[in-house]
Amino acid sequence: MKFILEYMKKYKIQCLIGPLFKVFEVVFELLVPLIIKNIIDKGIGNNDSSYVKQSVILLIVFAIVGFSCTILAQYMSAYSAINICSDMREDTFSKVLNFRSKDIDKLGTSRLLTTLTSDINQIQVGINLALRLLLRSPFVVLGAVIMAFTIDMKISLLYVAVVAILAVIIALNFRRSLPAYKAVRSELDNVVTETDDGLNGVRVIRGFTQTDNETKNFKVHTDKLNQLQKASAKITTILNPLTFLIVNLFLCILIYTGAIEFGNGNLSQGEIIALYNYMGQILVELIKLTNLIVQISRALACSNRVSSVIEMPVSPVIDTYGASSELLKFNKVSFSYNDDDSYALKDISLSLRKGESIGIIGKTGSGKSTLGALIARSYMPSEGEITYADGIPPKIGYTMQKTRLFSGSVEYNIKLDREDITSEDVDFAIDVSCARDFVKSKDMELTESGKNLSGGQRQRLNIARAVASKPQILILDDASASLDAITENNLIEKINSMTEMSKVIISQKIKSVKNCDKIIVLDEGSIVDCGDHETLLKNSDIYKEMYALQTKEATV
């Protein structure tokens, strides 16, 4: 609630004018029964047809003025609702872009997507309705009660009673419906995840003939969603008939007491009609209000989901760095994915000079990629310190193991909106990454995630976009895993020819790293050996073993 109000601030004027003009509209509407009363009591009562005509003209004028107020109010509320939610969407998106990898892991991408699209849409519907009706309905109700008081004090107490009873019912209902709707939304997240899995895992699902089971499994989730939706609807469905019942029963009581009052000579025929009409207006508005409550409770549940994203603390980013004589220096750096004592990296110290190359090698799961991600500042160290020359982090080109390309042209995928990259840089990048043989034109279009390319082709474009910016440090994480040996050799040669660039080469293959100035051998998150190829062949058991295994074929 507070969260939405915060966003309304920017559109204060529109958010005030909208409901205000709705209130004007209500005033004109509320005067109608009074005029009708006068037509009956004064016009008909005195057989005064000119009074009737005057009053009717007044009715038409009121209708037109009311309409003018409405169209202004509708515009204001549409304008505010859409702009508030667009602001909210943009802020959420900016926030998501600011998230560290760790935060994204925590929330999950399908959750983020539902929040950015359907959650915010629900809020938009809610705000638009609320601005139009939330003030209007209570005002009509209040106005009708006040008008009733001007007619007959005693009978009007009935109005107060009915409004009080319904307020309690609506409030109680609201409290129950909110958590029920929240449960619905979070199960919907699961259905989204299942759909996502079904689409992305199509080959594996079919390959293991699991289509039948997956279809059944999907149904388990939709069944659960269905039940939750019904449970949530059950709570709100009672509201509408209950309101109808209560208001109408009171109407009967009103007529009955009215009849007694009339018998005592305290009430005119016109007055009883006016009272009846006011009760009618209350009924219509309350029914609208109950529907509105359903919408608002949805919008609020969704706004909680949005605010939990916006207000989620971004895992701390270190942005002031100590100065060191080296381009980059790790001092006893440790890292844990879950902020607990299961360290993925432990006590890593290393340094990288300008133009130097470091190879990182080690067994599967030894922390190689994690170290690459830390050098690239994708993750922040849990302990220890990273320092840079002059305290300024160097420009980095980072190629991750898993390649994800954007839909768009080859040029876009390499340039990626980075303004400092020229067309020559793009050409240079295509050449360095050995991508020239399949990139016939820079305008070649890629489909979503580059699905129209083979695995090896995607990898080369991935390298191209990392080198295009001529980074100070180039990090290649297993960047040639899907390349055949000939292409790979070409690539290594070309990368090595960029001597001014510092390189971090992460690989399983001795061949990829053996020319590095320094090779780090990782095991279970720690540096076990460090040195150049020759030194490691003498001193490092793991390195020796890997080398032996990778060259043994020569002697087969």
Place this chain on the structure above:
Amino acid sequence: MRKNKGSISALIRLLKMSRGSGPKLVCSIILAAITSVLTLLIPYFFGKIVDLFVGDLDMSQVTKYLLFIVSFIITTAILTYIMNTLNYKISYDTVQKLRDSAYEKINRLPVSYIEKTSVGSIESLVINDCETVSDGLLMSLNQFFTGIVTIVVVFVIMFIINWKLALLIAVITPVTLLITAVFLSSINKHLKAHSAAKGRQTGFLNEMISNLREIDNFDIDKSIDGKLKNIDKEYRKIAVKATYLSSLVNPSTRLFNGSIYAIVALLGALSVISGGMTVGALSSLLAYATTYMKPINEISGVFSELSDSLACASRIFEYLDEEETESFDKECSVEFEGNIELKDLVFSYDGKRNVIDGMNLKIPSGTKVAIVGTTGCGKTTLINLLMRFYEPKSGQILVDGKPITDLSKNELRSHVGMVPQDTWFKTSTIKRNILYGVHNREVSDEEIEKTSRLLGVHSFVKHLPKKYDEFITSKREDISDGQRQLLSIDRAFMSDPEILILDEATSSVDAITENKITSAVRVLCEGRTSIIIAHRLSTIIDADMIVVMDQGKIIELGDHKTLVNKGGYYSKLYDSFMQ
């Protein structure tokens, strides 16, 4: 006209589809009719009571009418409750049915369709479009009927009260309808522009959210952020216009309503003065003048909602009508040995360039065959054909002498264990994923651990807090790509296949681990036909047969020694590898 036809057939199909809800829908419509009649009778009786408010009031008459009204009210409230309950049940059951069939369709569509279409658009169909249809279509159908009933009943009652005034209103009404219709068709253009703008926005967000790490790495979040703002700038304008215009429908008819109300008040009051009718009749007439406009408002609203949801329904049905290549035949276990033969196999993705260009190959059962070649030479495509993810342009693949098209796809695949190039796991526990391909057989935890130990999976799973019950997702960063590949191999072996396909199965696994599991893989492959694609030639040196491919053709064939001695492409590749 054709569009209308499409909409109508979509409507009919939807009704057929929600057949289970049919009786409910009929009940709901009947209830809607009853409740609207009852609701409308209430002002009529109140009018009767008001007429008693002259001179000496007959309290017994008042009580009589009030009792009528009370019984109406109670009945209406109960029936409304039942009707609303039916409605939400219909709505939720229908959305589920639509979603279930949309999901089932995913599993029946050709792989090519899914890989060509963006994941986001199918997802949006399953999630959003299905909801729009169930919310919009059935509910508006209901409102439409109630609306009609209300209008008819109101006119009948008004005719009974004062036929002249009723006639006047009846003449004015079509004018209102006409105005609404014209207005609606004029805003339709804006509504369409709105949904197109929204589609663009969702598509953009979808792609960016899946590429968040790249955006972070290349430090382009500012420009991506700016892009959304640009898209939004346009979206805001279009959305405000569309929302505003559609929110004018109600006030406009209300203005009209107000004028009619005034006319009724004028003519009615004058008629009362001249003794044409009673005050009570006037009061009821005025009450009806307000109510009768409401359904007209609603019906006009219903039309826009209806066209919206019919558009969604047509889209869903179009998708559901896409050609299917998969079926859910139950596999019947026939004897299966695993002799594979390719005969003049030709395949092309785009119909122009042949990715597989006339391949002939015999793989005897129980042998280990390796396929090597430059990236993009058609290795993975071959697997796609063997698994029947795609169908060849010409030529055929035989298994044990029978064309694979004679087997059901499930039958064929149930004999094959595949480790695909791109690892994928279901968002679920590690255990469930390891057992993913296991059919009709109980697997003990010990057995899982035994194989997992052999394949190097256990050594990292044992460090996870919940071990095999830990959730694995495609985004989970603390399980490395190499570890995922080991899991993927584990999964393939647990399915106990006759034919095993390893497509770059260990490309991210280090040499030591690889060496360790290679011997395990060798033992596990015993008695199975295995097809291995690898760039790392160390894994295939002991293969019985090495197939060297280039541009969709076999250029060399033989075991390692023969090929090295031959001094052709393979020996060049091998030299490069050993450098």
